[in-house]
Amino acid sequence: MITEKELARLSFPGAPKIVTPIPGPLSSKVLKDVPKYESLTRPGGANPPVFDEGLGATVKDPDGNLFIDLTGGVAVSAVGRRHPKVIKTVEKQMGKMMHAIEAVSTRRTELAKKVSGIMPQGLRGKCVSYFTQSGSGAVETAIKFAHHLTGKSQIVAFHGAYHGVWCGSGALTTGDHYRHGFGPLMPYVIHVPYAYCYRCCFGLEYPRCGLRCAKYVDYVLNTPYTAADDVAALIIEPQQGEGGYLVPPPGYLEMVKEACEKKGALFIADEVQAGAGRSGKMWSIEHSKVVPDMLCWGKGMGGDLPMAGLTFKSDFADKLVESSQPGTFAANSLSAAVCITNIEILTDAEIGLTDRAAVVGKEIMARLKEASGKIRIIGDVRGRGLFIGVELVKDKKTREPLGGEQMGNILAGLLNGGVIAVPCGRCHNVIRYMPPLVITREYLEKATDLLLDICRKFN
Numbered sequence: 001m002i003t004e005k006e007l008a009r010l011s012f013p014g015a016p017k018i019v020t021p022i023p024g025p026l027s028s029k030v031l032k033d034v035p036k037y038e039s040l041t042r043p044g045g046a047n048p049p050v051f052d053e054g055l056g057a058t059v060k061d062p063d064g065n066l067f068i069d070l071t072g073g074v075a076v077s078a079v080g081r082r083h084p085k086v087i088k089t090v091e092k093q094m095g096k097m098m099h100a101i102e103a104v105s106t107r108r109t110e111l112a113k114k115v116s117g118i119m120p121q122g123l124r125g126k127c128v129s130y131f132t133q134s135g136s137g138a139v140e141t142a143i144k145f146a147h148h149l150t151g152k153s154q155i156v157a158f159h160g161a162y163h164g165v166w167c168g169s170g171a172l173t174t175g176d177h178y179r180h181g182f183g184p185l186m187p188y189v190i191h192v193p194y195a196y197c198y199r200c201c202f203g204l205e206y207p208r209c210g211l212r213c214a215k216y217v218d219y220v221l222n223t224p225y226t227a228a229d230d231v232a233a234l235i236i237e238p239q240q241g242e243g244g245y246l247v248p249p250p251g252y253l254e255m256v257k258e259a260c261e262k263k264g265a266l267f268i269a270d271e272v273q274a275g276a277g278r279s280g281k282m283w284s285i286e287h288s289k290v291v292p293d294m295l296c297w298g299k300g301m302g303g304d305l306p307m308a309g310l311t312f313k314s315d316f317a318d319k320l321v322e323s324s325q326p327g328t329f330a331a332n333s334l335s336a337a338v339c340i341t342n343i344e345i346l347t348d349a350e351i352g353l354t355d356r357a358a359v360v361g362k363e364i365m366a367r368l369k370e371a372s373g374k375i376r377i378i379g380d381v382r383g384r385g386l387f388i389g390v391e392l393v394k395d396k397k398t399r400e401p402l403g404g405e406q407m408g409n410i411l412a413g414l415l416n417g418g419v420i421a422v423p424c425g426r427c428h429n430v431i432r433y434m435p436p437l438v439i440t441r442e443y444l445e446k447a448t449d450l451l452l453d454i455c456r457k458f459n
């Protein structure tokens with residue numbers, strides 16, 4: 001397994017290092033131009049960090065402030081920013097071909113082969129891929145294909161889901177601010193509760209609950225008069241990201257899959273955020289026995305260059321229509337080459353980034369859980385691998401989510417101390433760890449020290 005010393009060389013040394021109040025003068029200049037020239041629909045915040053330079057698990061702003069990045073560009077920089085092997089690949093591929101039109105190209109076919117070889121057992125070697133540049137594109141395509149393959153209309157998705165924000169994927173996503181006032185989005189979507197054990201909507205506790213939430217999915221899908229009479233597919237994040245960094249209990253995904261099979265609905269795993277090694281396995285669905293019919297991927301697979309895709313059972317390939325889903329930039333040769341390199345790094349057993357994510361994630365979670373006993377506002381610590389959620393509450397007993405103002409203060413405290421983090425959760429009260437998998441233990445510990453110090457101030 002790669003050593004801490006080797007990992008340290010992949011990031012800037014000496015983080016965090018704050019040399020100006022944030023935002024500094026150069027960052028302020030950029031921030032002033034943002035509302036003039038950029039759509040406000042991008043993620044906001046009063047004083048967001050200004051990204052200028054990045055290396056591994058660290059980033060710098062234009063004023064030279066050096067941050068530890070717990071976001072990994074929202075789970076994108078799995079192998080870290082500007083990994084030396086990625087840079088070499090970019091240099092080599094730039095000398096050959098970058099844009100290749102949506103036609104057959106050496107890099108695209110090589111990538112399709114590579115992806116086939118790393119899919120979960122059951123799909124591996126028996127699948128084909130469609131390429132696009134974003135997770136939303138992968139999800140939109142999955143939905144379109146599911147309609148065609150089944151001849152049915154309805155899609156089942158989950159409360160707390162995030163599958164993108166377009167008119168199809170946005171209809172599956174449940175955050176109000178992504179949807180409200182933007183209708184009509186895609187019709188025929190049914191939402192059901194996810195396994196959110198800390199806030200079980202049935203008021204039950206695992207394992208005594210007998211997985212009531214999974215049984216409810218079965219009830220909706222397979223009982224007459226629930227209006228789920230025309231279901232093409234169910235789409236699920238095997239570990240839910242935006243909705244709060246949730247890991248469903250053992251047996252949940254299997255029960256949901258069984259419900260789909262009874263109904264004849266396709267099972268689509270959205271691995272855009274939790275995939276690419278983050279969970280401690282290449283795909284988070286691999287912690288269960290479920291073989292998905294389709295798997296959406298993106299973020300960490302592309303890393304420094306945009307690349308996403310939909311991989312599905314080869315059996316479906318013949319039933320789809322030739323030329324029905326082209327994309328101008330699909331499988332850009334440069335992005336494809338980088339994605340191949342990322343896969344090689346992530347699956348290299350000697351480097352062991354995925355195994356390490358499992359080990360280091362457990363260590364950090366154990367530390368957070370232990371500390372939470374003495375910190376009033378830490379309600380729950382959960383996760384798997386380097387996919388960790390720390391849910392903050394006003395009161396441990398009532399579990400009332402911590403308010404927006406306090407969350408804002410905590411995030412600002414992190415930023416001013418040199419740690420970049422973004423929240424998630426239905427009430428935006430969950431601090432998420434989704435750092436590059438190459439982050440050193442030292443940087444993870446430093447970020448955690450700061451988070452705990454800030455949280456202790458609420459005691």
Ligand SMILES: Cc1ncc(COP(=O)(O)O)c(C=O)c1O
Nearest residue numbers: 134135136162163164241272273
């Ligand atoms: C699970 C999941 N699916 C889909 C998407 C959409 O991906 P993109 O932003 O690349 O369109 C995201 C983005 O955060 C995601 O987390």
